[in-house]
Amino acid sequence: MTTPSTTAASTATRTTAGDAPAKAGRSLGARIAARAGGGAMRVFLVLVALFWLMPTVGLLLSSLRGADDIASSGWWKVFTAPSQLTFDNYARLLENSTITGSLLNTVMITVPATVLVVVIGSLAGYAFAWLDFPGRDWWFLLVVGLLVVPVQVALVPVSKLFGAVGIFETTLGVVLFHTAFGLPFATFLLRNFFAEIPRELLEAARLDGAGEIRLFTRVVMPLGGPAIASLGIFQFLWVWNDMLVALIFADSGSPPITVALQQQVRQFGNNIDVLAPGAFVSMVIPLAVFFAFQRHFVSGVMAGAVK
Numbered sequence: 001m002t003t004p005s006t007t008a009a010s011t012a013t014r015t016t017a018g019d020a021p022a023k024a025g026r027s028l029g030a031r032i033a034a035r036a037g038g039g040a041m042r043v044f045l046v047l048v049a050l051f052w053l054m055p056t057v058g059l060l061l062s063s064l065r066g067a068d069d070i071a072s073s074g075w076w077k078v079f080t081a082p083s084q085l086t087f088d089n090y091a092r093l094l095e096n097s098t099i100t101g102s103l104l105n106t107v108m109i110t111v112p113a114t115v116l117v118v119v120i121g122s123l124a125g126y127a128f129a130w131l132d133f134p135g136r137d138w139w140f141l142l143v144v145g146l147l148v149v150p151v152q153v154a155l156v157p158v159s160k161l162f163g164a165v166g167i168f169e170t171t172l173g174v175v176l177f178h179t180a181f182g183l184p185f186a187t188f189l190l191r192n193f194f195a196e197i198p199r200e201l202l203e204a205a206r207l208d209g210a211g212e213i214r215l216f217t218r219v220v221m222p223l224g225g226p227a228i229a230s231l232g233i234f235q236f237l238w239v240w241n242d243m244l245v246a247l248i249f250a251d252s253g254s255p256p257i258t259v260a261l262q263q264q265v266r267q268f269g270n271n272i273d274v275l276a277p278g279a280f281v282s283m284v285i286p287l288a289v290f291f292a293f294q295r296h297f298v299s300g301v302m303a304g305a306v307k
Helices: 004-036 039-063 067-072 075-079 088-095 097-130 136-146 151-165 171-194 199-207 212-223 225-240 244-249 257-267 272-292 294-302
Strands: none
Touching: 039 075, 039 272, 067 272, 088 097, 088 272, 097 136, 097 171, 097 212, 097 225, 097 257, 097 272, 136 171, 151 171, 151 244, 171 225, 171 244, 199 212, 212 225, 225 272, 244 257, 257 272
8 A cells, every 4th residue: 555655755756766867967057167167178278368468468568668678689578577567669759750640630531431421320210210201111121232342342433522522631531531431331320229119108299299309319319329329439430440441541641640650650660659659548548438338339239129
């Protein structure tokens, strides 16, 4: 005769026996997953990050060494001879009118090109997402198609066009070129982001008497802040680090920092004591912009990932 306790015990025994192979089969994968998320993986990622930052650290230390020290040994020598570190290179950099002027020219190109792309791209993205006009879908397909057009294809025809209207080798020409090639991606990105805004929210604002301009500025823009910040960071980095467009369209007498550094290498190949701090300053500014808006960038990248 079986008692309830005996039945429960036998059931528990069978369940344990049946689950044992499954647990044994999952144990290896579980251990690997646990170790991947544990301290060993963190140490590995830290080592990868340090290896990735090594060129930046090397450039920084090189910019703080004299020309003779740079010519005689590598940048890692400062760890055994810290007396090599000096700020004289940066003092000479500030006295180099070509480098300092090129930094100002780069700002004058990058800031307008970024602002124009963000403003026009936001307006176009809102129009494609929420306004009804003839051929809206076809126009949007045309914008998407422009994403695959390489910059190199447009260099010759745009150069002829800018020469005909008198803006070739001017700051305005460089700004317009970057704006034109940044708008397709900006429109595509912001249209997809704005389309995720609940329709009920926009209809409620319209019922309250909000027009399209007020709706765009008071509702859509605040909600699209993360995506707009991400777009601004991308555009800023692209324009700041550009060399090809600047080399062709910028004024040779007032080039941006990328072209100015290239010219310094070509003319004075041994003045690394000026090139190193110039290159580091050119790299630090976009890094500072990225880290300043990192929170908005991450929010923009993750927008829509969690419902």
